[in-house]
Amino acid sequence: MANEILYSGLGDLNVAAQLGAFYTLLLADRDASALSHPALIDAGVGMPGSLVMQIPQVGLLGYDLMSAGSEGSDPGNTALTDGSDQITLALYDKIYEHGDLARMTDAFGILDPEMMAADCAITTALTLLDLLAALATGFSTNVVGSSGVDLVVQDLIDAQTKLRVANVQSTLCQILHPTQIGDINTDLASIGGAFQHRPDLQGFTRWTGGSYMGQLFGVDTFSSSYCDASDAGANVNGMVFGRGALLHGRGAFRAESDPNIIPIAVPDAPVQARLERIRSGRTGLTAWAMRAVMGVIEGQDAAGCRVRSDA
Amino acid sequence: MARTKAAPESTAATTPIASSERRHAMDVSAADAVAVTPEVATNNRADVLPFVRTTGRQFVYAWRADQWLVMAGKLVPALRPIRLQPGVDGVGQDKAGRITFGVARQKLEMDGWNLLAHNLGPGGSYLRATKVDPTGGKGMIRTHYHSAWETCHKGSTTITTDEAGYVEWLQSLITAGEIDPCPAHVATKMLDEARASLPRRLAKHKGASTGEDAPDIIALRSTIRVLSDYLNSLSGDNPAAASVVVPEIPA
Numbered sequence: 220m221a222n223e224i225l226y227s228g229l230g231d232l233n234v235a236a237q238l239g240a241f242y243t244l245l246l247a248d249r250d251a252s253a254l255s256h257p258a259l260i261d262a263g264v265g266m267p268g269s270l271v272m273q274i275p276q277v278g279l280l281g282y283d284l285m286s287a288g289s290e291g292s293d294p295g296n297t298a299l300t301d302g303s304d305q306i307t308l309a310l311y312d313k314i315y316e317h318g319d320l321a322r323m324t325d326a327f328g329i330l331d332p333e334m335m336a337a338d339c340a341i342t343t344a345l346t347l348l349d350l351l352a353a354l355a356t357g358f359s360t361n362v363v364g365s366s367g368v369d370l371v372v373q374d375l376i377d378a379q380t381k382l383r384v385a386n387v388q389s390t391l392c393q394i395l396h397p398t399q400i401g402d403i404n405t406d407l408a409s410i411g412g413a414f415q416h417r418p419d420l421q422g423f424t425r426w427t428g429g430s431y432m433g434q435l436f437g438v439d440t441f442s443s444s445y446c447d448a449s450d451a452g453a454n455v456n457g458m459v460f461g462r463g464a465l466l467h468g469r470g471a472f473r474a475e476s477d478p479n480i481i482p483i484a485v486p487d488a489p490v491q492a493r494l495e496r497i498r499s500g501r502t503g504l505t506a507w508a509m510r511a512v513m514g515v516i517e518g519q520d521a522a523g524c525r526v527r528s529d530a
Numbered sequence: 531m532a533r534t535k536a537a538p539e540s541t542a543a544t545t546p547i548a549s550s551e552r553r554h555a556m557d558v559s560a561a562d563a564v565a566v567t568p569e570v571a572t573n574n575r576a577d578v579l580p581f582v583r584t585t586g587r588q589f590v591y592a593w594r595a596d597q598w599l600v601m602a603g604k605l606v607p608a609l610r611p612i613r614l615q616p617g618v619d620g621v622g623q624d625k626a627g628r629i630t631f632g633v634a635r636q637k638l639e640m641d642g643w644n645l646l647a648h649n650l651g652p653g654g655s656y657l658r659a660t661k662v663d664p665t666g667g668k669g670m671i672r673t674h675y676h677s678a679w680e681t682c683h684k685g686s687t688t689i690t691t692d693e694a695g696y697v698e699w700l701q702s703l704i705t706a707g708e709i710d711p712c713p714a715h716v717a718t719k720m721l722d723e724a725r726a727s728l729p730r731r732l733a734k735h736k737g738a739s740t741g742e743d744a745p746d747i748i749a750l751r752s753t754i755r756v757l758s759d760y761l762n763s764l765s766g767d768n769p770a771a772a773s774v775v776v777p778e779i780p781a
Contacts, residue, residue: 245665246583270622271633307633309616309623353613359597359641362608365724366599367693368749373730409734444584449611450601451679451696452689514617520641527599527608530691 242327250430251344253441254488258392258461259351260518261489262468265308270512272468276302276519306468308514311346316506332507336483336494339509343485343492345445350515351465352394352445355458357517361385361524366454370395370402370528372410375435378459378524385521387461391438395457396446399528400432448530457526464523470512485511579663580682582689585674588614588657592643598712598720600753602693605717605760606700607709610643611677650708652678652699714764721757724750 226233253259265272278300288294315338317330328334361381363374375393382391395403404423423432423440432440438459446457458464469490472482483492492511499506517523589611597608612634616623620634638645648655660682662674667685674682679696680689703709728750 305620305633305637307617307620307622309621311617350615350618353615353618356610357612357619359594359610359643362597365746365749365753366601366608368746371731371734371746373727373734377727406734447611447613448586450599450608451677451693452691453601453693453696516619 238326242329248430248444249341249345251341251348251487252429252431253392253394253443254344254348254351256390256392256439256441258390258464260462260466262304262306262466264471265306265468265512270308270470270514272306272308272514274304274306274466274468274518276304304466304516304518306466306514306516308468308470308512310470310510310512311343312508312510313342314506314508316504319503319505322505332481332494332496335507335509336481339483339492339494339507340485342509343483343490343511343513344488346511347467347485347488347490347513347515348443349445350513351467352443353447354465354515354517354523355394355456355525356447356449358458358460358464358520358523358525360521362527363524364454364527366450366527367529369405370399370457370526371406372403372435374526374528375403375438375459378526379436379438381524382459382461382522387463387522389462391459391461392441393435393438393457393459393526394441394443394446395526396455397442397444398455398530399446399457399526400440400442402528403435449527453530454527455530457528458523459526460523462522463519464517465515466518467513467515469514472510472512483509578667578685579661579671580674580684580689581664581666581687582660582662582674582682583664583687585662585664585672586676588675590614590648591646591656592638593646593709594641594643595710595713596642596716598716600720600749600756602697603752603756604697604701605712605756606697607704607712609646609700612638644709646703646708650703656699712760714761717757717761717764721754721761724753724757728754 260274262272262274282300283297286294315330315335322330325331361378363378363381364370378393379391400423407420407423420433420435423435430442432442434440446455448455467488467490471491472493474482479496479498481494481496483494485492490511490513492509495508495510497506497508498504591609592612593607593609597610598605599608600606612619613621614629614631615621616629620637622630622633624630635645646656648657650656656678658676658678658680660674660676661671662682663669663671676682676689677696679692679699681692682689700709704711728747731744731746731750
């Protein structure tokens with residue numbers, strides 16, 4: 220037979236591919252909910268005059284105990300112990316630029332201002348979380364875990380003990396690498412008994428997605444891919460910390476009477492970002508500039524604990 | 531009227547085959563097989579970059595007198611990789627985009643950390659840069675910074691580590707005097723903690739015959755052995771001077 224009408228021959232009547240009804244997001248760590256934990260200290264907004272914020276540390280309210288005195292004698296002065304942390308703020312930015320034809324043929328609203336604003340907010344939060352995760356390797360007073368060995372629940376108990384000995388009395392937070400979360404899951408599965416069925420551990424023993432895993436012995440636990448490796452990549456580093464260990468500060472953009480400049484509220488963290496639409500009519504290009512000013516610092520070393528384990 | 535199909539004329543191609551000949555005709559001998567390489571549209575895998583997803587940043591190593599670990603059977607300093615990233619722990623950036631490190635260096639030195647110059651590493655620096663494609667071959671090229679002992683692999687997300695080489699380098703730094711040897715009190719504390727954790731870890735294995743073969747038990751026993759040998763090799767500690775005090779207590 221001849222002249223059959225086949226799909227392969229209908230080049231003028233069909234298209235090579237057509238868009239589906241939805242799009243998927245490429246895999247990335249998009250959850251920065253750890254930023255809202257009270258163990259993290261928001262040092263506030265940097266004031267005009269400097270990009271360095273100085274946060275005082277004071278040894279009062281029980282830091283120095285009284286000594287036995289004697290009637291009629293002068294006990295002498297007790298020195299006030301103090302210190303300070305300095306947060307250096309830095310500018311972070313990102314720009315997406317598209318042409319008019321790209322905007323015209325955008326089928327999913329990927330280049331819409333709303334999408335750019337959402338990306339700005341989420342990206343700012345994740346960038347701050349990334350900066351904080353870098354501080355885990357700086358804790359030197361308290362370190363748990365062994366090189367080349369998987370993390371176990373006992374290591375996290377040891378971390379809590381070290382922090383308790385250091386007089387950390389606030390709520391604790393732990394941010395662990397996904398590999399370490401997997402190690403803890405494995406360890407919990409092997410412990411057995413009623414331990415696995417505790418409600419506060421269900422985040423560990425059941426896949427839930429997101430970064431919040433639940434509480435382990437009362438400590439809120441988050442998973443983050445931004446935790447750094449160390450020892451030539453052989454180990455990964457999470458951290459357990461109380462209030463005073465990590466501080467973050469931010470810069471505040473001045474208000475502009477410009478409809479193309481949009482202040483962005485960042486979820487989970489009091490960091491202000493700015494989205495600016497920059498139009499170049501001659502080239503037909505529209506740029507979306509995202510900016511935020513932030514900085515982090517390790518405060519009191521003894522208020523945190525490095526958690527090291529096999530990568 | 532029914533049609534009958536005439537029998538085909540007997541030709542060389544259609545001559546009925548005798549049973550013995552039929553058997554040979556059904557065999558496909560090696561001489562008849564032809565090698566075929568199918569042509570498919572694909573990337574040239576030899577040109578792809580590593581598909582490493584998380585791109586590391588430039589860093590500088592620092593060591594501290596009380597930070598040690600046992601790695602590959604050796605007691606070595608636990609170096610801290612300090613990100614050279616503006617906004618992190620005092621690292622800044624000037625208007626030319628260069629890293630400013632003064633505030634960070636001051637804080638580090640006050641906290642007892644000692645920076646290791648990059649040129650102490652092999653090949654001129656312990657920092658390496660590798661071009662990677664996190665999108666898995668779609669052409670989004672980034673730079674991944676890593677240590678000299680980590681290797682990225684083309685077309686793979688795997689990063690391998692040369693632990694023995696890294697440990698050897700660390701030991702060379704101690705021998706060369708760039709890093710002070712581990713103080714006895716630090717090794718003693720590490721040994722005490724390792725010995726205390728051994729029974730707990732053995733109990734986790736519930737005395738199973740495979741308990742001693744468990745990786746964590748093997749690593750822990752190695753740690754204990756290495757630290758014990760190290761302490762036995764030391765001639766003494768370096769304690770702080772302490773004066774003798776005898777309080778006066780009235781009779």
